[in-house]
Amino acid sequence: MSFNLATILRESRYACPGKPLCHSQDRTLSYEQVDEASGRVAAALLALGLERGDRVAVQLPNLPEFLLCYFGILKAGLIMVPLNPLLKGREIAYHLADSGSKMLVAFSLLAAEAVAGAEEAGGTEVYVVTLPGYDQIPEGTKPFTDLLAAEDTGDIVPTNADDTAVVLYTSGTTGKPKGAELTHFQLYMNCSVSGDLFGIQPDDAILAVLPLFHVFGLSSVLNVVVRFAGTMALVPRFEIEPVLDAMEKHRCTIFSGVPTMFFALLHADTAGRDLSALRVGCSGGAAIPGEVIRAFEEKFSGVVILEGYGLSESASTTTFNINAEQRKVGSIGKPVWGVQTRVVDGQDRTLPPGPENVGEIVIRGHNMMKGYWNNPEATAEVFRDGWFHTGDLGYADEDGYFYVVDRKKDLVIRGGFNVYPREVEEVLYTHPAIAEAAVIGRADERLGEEVVAYVALKAGAQAEEQEVIAFCRERMAPYKYPREVKFLSALPVGPTGKILKKELRT
Incomplete structure (x- = not known):
């Protein structure tokens, strides 16, 4: 064809x-x-x-x-x-x-x-x-x-x-x-399906600050805008004032970003600005804490944040929460039209629903890449029986919504117990002084790995290591809470604003 x-x-x-x-x-x-x-x-x-x-x-x-x-x-x-x-x-x-x-x-x-x-x-x-x-x-x-x-x-x-x-x-x-x-057809299907899910309208203006060289910006912003004849306000890099200026000047109605961007906007000074046109926030690239969603929607009245999930290999969107009425905060939503998603164990057997049944998320559908360029070995490693193995750990609930727990490689195994960094990070984000948080595992001779948290504080806020540890200990099982907290002025981020845990491990 x-x-x-x-x-x-x-x-x-x-x-x-x-x-x-x-x-x-x-x-x-x-x-x-x-x-x-x-x-x-x-x-x-x-x-x-x-x-x-x-x-x-x-x-x-x-x-x-x-x-x-x-x-x-x-x-x-x-x-x-x-x-x-x-x-x-x-x-x-x-x-x-x-x-x-x-x-x-x-x-x-x-x-x-x-x-x-x-x-x-x-x-x-x-x-x-x-x-x-x-x-x-x-x-x-x-x-x-x-x-x-x-x-x-x-x-x-x-x-x-x-x-x-x-x-x-x-x-x-x-x-x-x-x-x-990524093929012509895959990219076309993604922008067509995603645009319908986002509910894009002819008079919508989308703020395009996600880098267009990244799959999120290219496939779910640029292609969606052009496919549905919308308008985009291009911002070369994420800086609060230029972003707010563009959002206000061009009456942007949709903002697509990663969680760190939503967090920055949440704590930005917007006094005197007219941002009333904004109605939808599309979050992806990493898990967005539920506390950030609630606070953002309270600050920007009338805006709903809808979380989705995807990868470079899936031409962007794979699952999505389609609207405020049907979304589940903390979930990445349900598979989009024409895409199948399931959770499997180490033998590729489908796991039953429930948070106790964590496994690897696998995908197949029109959105999956042809393969890795000139790399058949790497392609064979991720495709088995037609299913793409994402390397992400998660589970499904009884209603068919999916939840990402963490990356396989980010999993911390402490004394034989699985600790999912995202769960610890969710608790850290509820601390009143913490602006950013990331959790990794550190090699430990006795336990195999120990849980370590890196945090950046809000402007003017103060916190001590033992106080943060105690805060987590009160809210988590004994094997989960961090035994070490390191304070940074800001956490390292990549071009899309995603926190770079690999730099914290070096």
Whole structure:
């Protein structure tokens, strides 16, 4: 079956050509402008000799040029390889070489590392996006504007529905990053199903601060907006004042983010701001504490936070709480349309419902990746009998709602007892002085592992280690509470705002 994901842009352009697709600082681009400009990029890429199935890496923050590259690459029948702009030269070289990318589009302010990585990878050609009024680019690179000089032919190269559209690299928490191959059809199904679940409406404006190079931002924000002809307010990075400014200026109705973003907004000074347009918060990427949900909805009256679950390998959304009436706080919801989810034991046998029956969450459906790029061994490790093994531990309840307890690798086994860090973190988040919390296991000669908590305090708040330990001890079984509490000014986070436990372990 022939299908190209870029069709979602073309169809929305036909429906509302002059409607704003994205706002970015002082720039606004309509659907017609994005469709036409991305067509120029597509024509330029083909004129340079790139052929269907070739890979093009894009290392940009949330700027309109990301959209032009994305849809231009898709229209040309090529494969997009989104990369984090903060990667260093050595890391860039790995991604370029592993994906076999023939071109890299980078951001001028961070282009030095891109150039170094491209040279190490074997001389990948680099095009550089500059900010308006900033024309300087590194020697040996070409300006992105060269890719806009071609004439838009209006063509969209026919691709098969199961052709790879995007190779999206995992974070590499266990070894080198692997490239998940996501197809045109998988990404289309995710944005179609997710948009319906989010209840997106024609006049919705979505705040796009999640990085578009990440599956959450790419698949569940950008693709959803374009598929349903919405409008997005692009914010390059999560900083409270720019986020609140964009939310207020563009009357944003939907905010998608990870729990640390919701927590930051919860404690931000919003006095005098009109944020009344906001009606839905979509949380994912990590478990959001129930206490944060309750406090956020109390502060932002009329807003409901709906939690979901997904992975790079599942093209984003896998389960979701569809509305305030049917959600269960603390749950990741039910499987989305066309997706099956179950909890299995070590022999891949389905476990019965109940929190006492914790096992690994496995998935199958239209949303699952083709496999890891050029890595059949890693693909075989995660797929068994058609089911993708997530590495996440959880359980289901009698109503079919799923709950994530923790990552397999994050599980702490203390004296033979399983301690799920998320459960301890939920308790820590109820402490009045604690702003952020993360729990890990530390090797212990007697018990195997000991429970250690890392916390950051709220501004102006004070707490002592033994007081926090006592707080947890009063609320948890004796084998669960942390015996050690370490205080940091802020916990380390990744590009999406997810707390990086691997850095706490080093």
